[in-house]
Amino acid sequence: MTASSTRRTTAAQSRIAAVGAIAVAGALLLTGCGDQTKDKDNGGSATKESSTAPLADKLPQAIRDKGVVKVGSDIAYAPVEFKDEAGKTVGIDPDLADALGKQLGVKFEFENGTFDTLLTGLRSKRYDLAMSAMTDTKDRQDGVDSETGKKVGEGVDFIDYFTAGVSIYTKQGDDQGIKTWEDLCGKKLVVQRNTVSHDLAKAQAKECPSGKKLSIEAFDNDQQAQTRLRSGGADAGSSDFPVAAYAAKTSGGGKDFEVVGEQVEAAPYGIAVAKSNTELRDALQAALEAIIKNGEYDKIIAKWGVEAGAVKEAAVNGGK
Incomplete structure (x- = not known):
């Protein structure tokens, strides 16, 4: 799949694939309501x-x-x-x-x-x-x-x-003061390639002042980006808000990541x-x-x- 999982506004935009282990219990039909x-x-x-x-x-x-x-x-x-x-x-x-x-x-x-x-x-x-x-x-x-x-x-x-919308996430307890996209100047960001997060990062990099370059590392999927951040190879990551929130809730038993700042492009x-x-x-x-x-x-x-x-x-x- 290609392009953004966040907005899903064209067929060229990607879906972020992940597997979880949470089962949904309960039947979808009402029971005992009739013959x-x-x-x-x-x-x-x-x-x-x-x-x-x-x-x-x-x-x-x-x-x-x-x-x-x-x-x-x-x-x-x-x-x-x-x-x-x-x-x-x-x-x-x-x-x-x-x-x-x-x-x-x-x-x-x-x-x-x-x-x-x-x-x-x-x-x-x-x-x-x-x-x-x-x-x-x-x-x-x-x-x-x-x-x-x-x-x-x-x-x-x-x-x-x-x-x-799009969210920024960091290692838990190590947000380095990152709350907005402007705060990413001078930092290293991991994203999934060809997503809205990637586009926003490239746009922000052009706005960063001299001497505070935003370094961007793009991966084929969001799981790879998360692994890179988890290992200490970056300062922050960005992805679709539900995906970022889900990673923060589940990765490492909820101890790996935290979502920082507000969503954008909602x-x-x-x-x-x-x-x-x-x-x-x-x-x-x-x-x-x-x-x-x-x-x-x-x-x-x-x-x-x-x-x-x-x-x-x-x-x-x-x-x-």
Whole structure:
């Protein structure tokens, strides 16, 4: 993969792949809410539940009948969505989908796909929605290729559920006074090659005064950059905020790194839904609002240590 995992604004931008060992417990279906019946859409071989979930009646009837929402996702981006050591799909997105499913009385089934094909899969109706740390942008809303400026499809609507930007992290207890990008002048920074972090570092290097050069070492992936910093080969690292926060929480049992300063280049992640599927869009927005209000959303965000990216409301098409 190429370019930035932070914004994920073009197919040329990268996803940071990592593997964690945190399993998500609990089923996605509400149980004990009604009698089980055969799902005729699946040839009578699967079961569904007649649910009394609070927002079930907001879903399109076809999805209610199947009891399943098909989710397109590039499952290689810890801690947002990734495979654990047992091969289970875990992360922020699956946990949020679990909570949304309880409100809507359906199961969210994640299907792995390359990031740059997710919207195509959505347009072809392979997926009901795409949930994959996808940045809500005007180009995607309008179906415009951000590189060429040409119309490539119908466009999508987004239900915004998280905010992510670029963060700086250091060895724990050794931040060397680094809080901002300007503080990196005279330091050595490690990044993943061809990411927004790399671009920001190169731009900052041009602004540093004479005698305080910012040295940049770029790697193929974020894990290599973390290893370099951990071994003392650099003063700081930079990556996508959720990835930096996850590394700070998990690496060395939470003793290796700390995130310093504020995020920059922050933008919303959105659940993408076809423009024509307004009923599903509105149901998802209502479900997200419900879990924000009942506190389940905050619990999930806190579980993954990314509270700084939490949203307070379920906006639609809030990206620019």
